[in-house]
Amino acid sequence: MEHHIVSSYDQELKFILRRISEMGGQAERMVEQSVAALIRSDWGLAQAVVADDVLLDAAQRELDERAIMTIAKRQPMAQDLREIVGAIRISNDLERIGDLGKNIAKRVIAVHEHSQPVQLVRGIEHLSELALGQLKDVLDAYATRDHVRAEAIRSGDEEIDAMYTSIFRELLTYMMEDPRNITACTHLLFSAKNIERIGDHATNIAETIYYIKTGNQMETDRPKGDRTTSISDAAVSGAQSA
Amino acid sequence: MEHHIVSSYDQELKFILRRISEMGGQAERMVEQSVAALIRSDWGLAQAVVADDVLLDAAQRELDERAIMTIAKRQPMAQDLREIVGAIRISNDLERIGDLGKNIAKRVIAVHEHSQPVQLVRGIEHLSELALGQLKDVLDAYATRDHVRAEAIRSGDEEIDAMYTSIFRELLTYMMEDPRNITACTHLLFSAKNIERIGDHATNIAETIYYIKTGNQMETDRPKGDRTTSISDAAVSGAQSA
Numbered sequence: 001m002e003h004h005i006v007s008s009y010d011q012e013l014k015f016i017l018r019r020i021s022e023m024g025g026q027a028e029r030m031v032e033q034s035v036a037a038l039i040r041s042d043w044g045l046a047q048a049v050v051a052d053d054v055l056l057d058a059a060q061r062e063l064d065e066r067a068i069m070t071i072a073k074r075q076p077m078a079q080d081l082r083e084i085v086g087a088i089r090i091s092n093d094l095e096r097i098g099d100l101g102k103n104i105a106k107r108v109i110a111v112h113e114h115s116q117p118v119q120l121v122r123g124i125e126h127l128s129e130l131a132l133g134q135l136k137d138v139l140d141a142y143a144t145r146d147h148v149r150a151e152a153i154r155s156g157d158e159e160i161d162a163m164y165t166s167i168f169r170e171l172l173t174y175m176m177e178d179p180r181n182i183t184a185c186t187h188l189l190f191s192a193k194n195i196e197r198i199g200d201h202a203t204n205i206a207e208t209i210y211y212i213k214t215g216n217q218m219e220t221d222r223p224k225g226d227r228t229t230s231i232s233d234a235a236v237s238g239a240q241s242a
Numbered sequence: 243m244e245h246h247i248v249s250s251y252d253q254e255l256k257f258i259l260r261r262i263s264e265m266g267g268q269a270e271r272m273v274e275q276s277v278a279a280l281i282r283s284d285w286g287l288a289q290a291v292v293a294d295d296v297l298l299d300a301a302q303r304e305l306d307e308r309a310i311m312t313i314a315k316r317q318p319m320a321q322d323l324r325e326i327v328g329a330i331r332i333s334n335d336l337e338r339i340g341d342l343g344k345n346i347a348k349r350v351i352a353v354h355e356h357s358q359p360v361q362l363v364r365g366i367e368h369l370s371e372l373a374l375g376q377l378k379d380v381l382d383a384y385a386t387r388d389h390v391r392a393e394a395i396r397s398g399d400e401e402i403d404a405m406y407t408s409i410f411r412e413l414l415t416y417m418m419e420d421p422r423n424i425t426a427c428t429h430l431l432f433s434a435k436n437i438e439r440i441g442d443h444a445t446n447i448a449e450t451i452y453y454i455k456t457g458n459q460m461e462t463d464r465p466k467g468d469r470t471t472s473i474s475d476a477a478v479s480g481a482q483s484a
Contacts, residue, residue, distance in 0.1 A: 068313060068327055075314045085310055092334070106471035172428060176421040183414055183475045189428065190435070229348035229432075233425045 009074040016070070016087045019063050020094070024139040026056050027094045028132060030101035031198060035128040037105055038191060039121055041112040049105035053098050060095035064088060079212065086212040090142065093201040093208075097135065100194040100201075107187040116184065120174065123167045124188065127195050130160045134202035142205065147213035150206040154218070160199035161227055167192045168228040196226065251316040258312070258329045261305050262336070266381040268298050269336045270374060272343035273440060277370040279347055280433060281363055283354040291347035295340050302337040306330060321454065328454040332384065335443040335450075339377065342436040342443075349429040358426065362416065365409045366430065369437050372402045376444035384447065389455035392448040396460070402441035403469055409434045410470040438468065 030049050037045040067088045070076070076084060134156050141149040168189065175185045210218045272291050279287040309330045312318070318326060376398050383391040413427045413434070452460045 064327075068323070071310060071313050072317045072319075072323065075317070077314075081310070081314065085306075103468070103471070106468075109472050110474050172425055175417065175424050179418040179421065180475070182417050182424070183473065186414060186428075186431065187471070189431075193432070226345070226348070229345070229429070230351050231425065232352045233422070 009070070009076060009080065012066070012070045012074070013080075013083055016063060016067055016084065019059065019066075020087055020090055021139070021143065023056060023059050023063070023091055023094045024135075024142075026052065026059070027097040027101070028135055028139070030056070030098050031104075031128065031132055031135070031195075034101040034104040035125065035195070037108050038111060039125060041108060043108055043112070046105035046108040050102050053102040056095055056098040060091045063091045067091075079215070082212045082215060086208045089208045090205050093204045097198050097201050100198050103194050104191045107191055110187045111184050111191075116188065117174065120167070120170060120185075120188065123163070123170060124192055124195070127160065127163050127167060127192060130156075130163060131195050131198040131202070134160065134199055138202045138205045138209070142209050145209065145213055147210045150209040150213075151218065153206040154203050157199045157203045160196060164192055164196040165227050165231075168231060172231075193226070251312070251318060251322065254308070254312045254316070255322075255325055258305060258309055258326065261301065261308075262329055262332055263381070263385065265298060265301050265305070265333055265336045266377075266384075268294065268301070269339040269343070270377055270381070272298070272340050273346075273370065273374055273377070273437075276343040276346040277367065277437070279350050280353060281367055283350060285350055285354070288347040288350040292344050295344040298337055298340040302333045305333045309333075321457070324454045324457060328450045331450045332447050335446050339440050339443050342440050345436050346433045349433055352429045353426050353433075358430065359416065362409070362412060362427075362430065365405070365412060366434055366437070369402065369405050369409060369434060372398075372405060373437050373440040373444070376402065376441055380444045380447045380451070384451050387451065387455055389452045392451040392455075393460065395448040396445050399441045399445045402438060406434055406438040407469050407473075410473060414473075435468070 030052050033045050034049045036042065037049065067084050071081070071084055074080075134153060137156070138150065138153050141147075141153060171185045171189050171192070175182045207218045210216070272294050275287050276291045278284065279291065309326050313323070313326055316322075376395060379398070380392065380395050383389075383395060410431065413431050417424045417427045449460045452458070
């Protein structure tokens with residue numbers, strides 16, 4: 001951060017940054033707990049995640065208002081302005097990560113009815129570990145304003161996408177093997193998709209860190225996201241016979 | 243809007259509002275075209291939607307920057323400030339609606355391989371008509387700052403959720419009947435989910451209009467969203483035998 005004489009702007013910025021750090025911790029916890037609830041069929045834990053989402057939404061709205069008021073009152077320039085704008089963007093991503101955690105938690109009952117094959121559960125667990133790793137890394141990079149590290153984080157999203165693609169195929173195969181798996185696997189598919197999107201939001205945060213530090217957009221040399229959208233039957237049969 | 247002496251603030255606000263209206267039209271068109279592409283297996287149209295999404299993203303980023311600069315330079319208060327903050331929120335929702343259109347478009351090839359039953363295609367078409375109706379209504383309500391109409395729009399989202407729930411059940415049933423339907427139906431499931439989320443964003447926009455006009459949050463007497471998260475096998479079998 002640029003050097004300032006201590007001012008109200010600094011105090012307001014500090015408040016905003018502390019809030020972001022709290023929201024980050026809460027979003028992490030919600031994702032962790034929602035996946036644990038899914039895997040252990042823990043309905044109580046799932047309900048706790050759904051309740052936490054209300055708090056995270058409120059925190060985001062409050063941060064939004066504080067940040068806007070700070071811009072209006074202090075008229076910050078250059079990196080100071082980018083700090084505030086960046087905080088608004090990051091809190092938005094964190095709120096959406098919380099939403100994704102909530103969506104996973106809401107599927108716990110529907111998935112519970114079936115015992116899932118160990119392999120699938122491990123896959124989803126591993127996917128969530130990757131996504132949580134990205135989230136922790138990017139929150140650390142934000143705390144230290146480390147835009148070089150932020151750039152490196154983006155490439156970690158590829159691993160998440162590859163893992164999601166493999167889980168997507170596995171789930172389809174499993175549904176094809178036995179129609180009784182279809183309902184539960186559909187909910188697992190949506191859950192895996194939610195985890196994959198958490199990775200995308202971590203990438204967004206990395207891009208925001210880069211913007212805060214440099215004033216530029218990170219180059220978009222890597223298309224984000226879902227590579228399963230074109231997976232057809234032929235591809236799934238291929239995976240089955242492999 | 244409150245009465246102003248003609249000022250640069252007014253000109254900047256006018257620019258921002260014109261941009262929102264353009265973005266709204268573009269988001270509508272992307273949703274319309276993505277669903278048409280899905281139904282008619284029109285890969286060329288799908289590609290056009292994917293290309294349009296880049297433009298909408300850029301428009302949102304530009305609007306964001308303009309709006310923030312306007313807040314910093316003009317320090318608007320009360321409804322004037324809410325107009326700008328509201329524009330930032332609405333452009334964010336429109337950008338996400340465009341993303342959802344793009345996601346649907348990206349599934350066109352995978353769905354294409356199977357001919358879908360007429361009933362399912364009609365269902366998805368009808369769902370998208372409901373969502374587009376909501377979007378058009380809420381953009382009109384925004385153009386006229388009609389917060390009473392905005393409140394009414396929110397209740398329309400219930401119909402979308404009910405329709406999505408019914409399509410979700412139908413798709414599961416169809417997958418259970420014949421495993422060869424599973425891959426294409428999975429993509430249709432994700433597409434239906436994307437359309438349902440467009441309805442949620444229309445509701446967000448309605449809530450923002452209410453906030454701009456009144457300075458208050460709309461009462462949250464209706465929980466948003468997906469009621470399929472707890473659909474279990476028992477529920478699907480029930481639908482099958484009904």
